[in-house]
Amino acid sequence: MSDAPRSAELFARAQRVIPGGVNSPVRAFRAVGGTPRFMVSGQGPYLTDADGHTYVDLVASWGPMIHGHAHPQIVAAVQQAATSGLSFGTPTIGEIELAEELIGKLATAAQAHGTTSPLEEVRLVNSGTEATMSAVRLAKGVTGRRKIVKFAGCYHGHVDALLASAGSGVITFATPDTPGVTSAQAAETIVVPYNDLAAVEAAFAADGPDIAAVITEAAAGNMGAIAPKPGFNAGLREITERHGALLIMDEVMTGFRVSAAGWYGLDPVAADLFTFGKVMSGGLPAAAFGGRREIMASLSPAGPVYQAGTLSGNPVAVAAGLASLRLATPEVYVTLDATARRIGALATQALAEAGVAHRVQYAGNLFSVFFTDQDVTDFAGAQAAETFRYGPFFHAMLNAGVYLPPSAFEAWFVGAAHDDRALEIIAAALPAAARAAAAAARPGAA
Numbered sequence: 001m002s003d004a005p006r007s008a009e010l011f012a013r014a015q016r017v018i019p020g021g022v023n024s025p026v027r028a029f030r031a032v033g034g035t036p037r038f039m040v041s042g043q044g045p046y047l048t049d050a051d052g053h054t055y056v057d058l059v060a061s062w063g064p065m066i067h068g069h070a071h072p073q074i075v076a077a078v079q080q081a082a083t084s085g086l087s088f089g090t091p092t093i094g095e096i097e098l099a100e101e102l103i104g105k106l107a108t109a110a111q112a113h114g115t116t117s118p119l120e121e122v123r124l125v126n127s128g129t130e131a132t133m134s135a136v137r138l139a140k141g142v143t144g145r146r147k148i149v150k151f152a153g154c155y156h157g158h159v160d161a162l163l164a165s166a167g168s169g170v171i172t173f174a175t176p177d178t179p180g181v182t183s184a185q186a187a188e189t190i191v192v193p194y195n196d197l198a199a200v201e202a203a204f205a206a207d208g209p210d211i212a213a214v215i216t217e218a219a220a221g222n223m224g225a226i227a228p229k230p231g232f233n234a235g236l237r238e239i240t241e242r243h244g245a246l247l248i249m250d251e252v253m254t255g256f257r258v259s260a261a262g263w264y265g266l267d268p269v270a271a272d273l274f275t276f277g278k279v280m281s282g283g284l285p286a287a288a289f290g291g292r293r294e295i296m297a298s299l300s301p302a303g304p305v306y307q308a309g310t311l312s313g314n315p316v317a318v319a320a321g322l323a324s325l326r327l328a329t330p331e332v333y334v335t336l337d338a339t340a341r342r343i344g345a346l347a348t349q350a351l352a353e354a355g356v357a358h359r360v361q362y363a364g365n366l367f368s369v370f371f372t373d374q375d376v377t378d379f380a381g382a383q384a385a386e387t388f389r390y391g392p393f394f395h396a397m398l399n400a401g402v403y404l405p406p407s408a409f410e411a412w413f414v415g416a417a418h419d420d421r422a423l424e425i426i427a428a429a430l431p432a433a434a435r436a437a438a439a440a441a442r443p444g445a446a
């Protein structure tokens with residue numbers, strides 16, 4: 001299956017008209033080498049490429065597809081919405097329903113934990129990037145302060161101020177400070193190690209009166225899967241509150257995936273603002289940010305902080321998101337958790353048998369493999385792993401019909417449609433992939 005002539009031909013054609021041939025860098029396979037596969041269809045846990053090869057998909061469109069591809073009820077909801085009109089640029093009923101659904105999910109989790117939900121109002125946008133960008137602007141507007149604290153290796157989308165030492169594509173392409181982000185913008189961002197409350201305290205000791213907000217991934221998924229240490233998110237809440245800064249919990253990746261209420265459902269830390277995307281969109285472009293009423297009331301037109309969007313709350317995207325969230329029963333989360341653990345255990349078994357030092361790490365049902373014998377708690381640890389083993393591992397899996405994230409720094413995503421057959425294909429693929437990882441040559445080695 002290493003042969004993908006049609007994808008190769010399409011990639012050559014794409015590179016003539018699209019920078020690097022892709023519309024988001026990690027898709028280009030540069031971290032693993034080889035030809036990116038052009039997918040033509042998806043069904044349940046499978047993707048089919050332009051050469052007719054079928055893969056078990058462990059990327060899930062980078063998170064959204066918790067019910068698998070082309071789920072009939074989501075497709076039907078989209079078709080029905082599309083028939084009624086694609087976009088109006090007016091308020092619609094679906095937007096209220098989606099906002100109520102998001103707020104309701106966190107309220108249910110808050111109640112179960114004997115607390116009240118910090119999510120009272122949400123604004124719909126089109127992408128996770130737009131959600132974090134808007135949340136940061138709102139935090140700066142509300143506090144009248146100009147600086148943001150973020151964590152090395154956490155990725156919050158390609159927002160200028162947040163592209164300092166960011167994860168994912170930026171790690172992959174080794175451009176920690178991308179050209180185009182000015183030094184003035186970067187100077188407003190303080191980057192500290194993940195899981196390090198002392199570093200956050202030090203940042204506030206140095207710059208406290210200027211810090212508008214701390215933004216964190218609710219659990220890190222963009223440098224591989226790294227859960228916050230127990231008490232880390234709560235510690236951020238305490239420090240920010242003490243200094244009059246806001247806490248922005250980025251749940252774009254974890255939201256409505258790791259539990260019905262995202263990471264908040266597992267660890268109910270009352271952030272001031274939350275950002276959501278991916279699962280809440282059902283696979284179409286939709287995202288959101290929200291928080292307590294008194295903060296959201298500063299947003300235009302209720303308040304002075306401007307934010308807008310021609311396609312925000314698009315009726316078709318809203319219909320997909322609503323259908324996806326309504327299908328997400330408690331059983332779905334039991335399945336996602338169990339499937340993640342089963343695949344993680346299979347990876348551990350194969351890598352142990354091949355003698356490859358590794359850690360399979362989980363953040364809820366997000367997980368990833370680090371080629372190291374140390375637990376990984378931050379970006380420095382993720383970078384210290386033997387990432388050169390990932391390319392051969394990835395390609396052996398691909399050749400055996402398993403589509404993994406094409407970068408060692410990405411989480412693996414499962415869906416509720418991953419059944420026994422899909423797991424058998426993964427189990428059959430892993431031993432050879434583990435041997436390929438074992439045989440991988442360290443760069444620069446003779």
Ligand SMILES: Cc1ncc(COP(=O)(O)O)c(C=O)c1O
Pocket residue numbers: 062127128129130132155156157158217222250251252253277278287
């Ligand atoms: C935690 C997190 N925040 C924000 C984003 C940006 O979302 P989008 O790619 O929809 O702009 C991502 C994307 O992967 C993410 O993982």
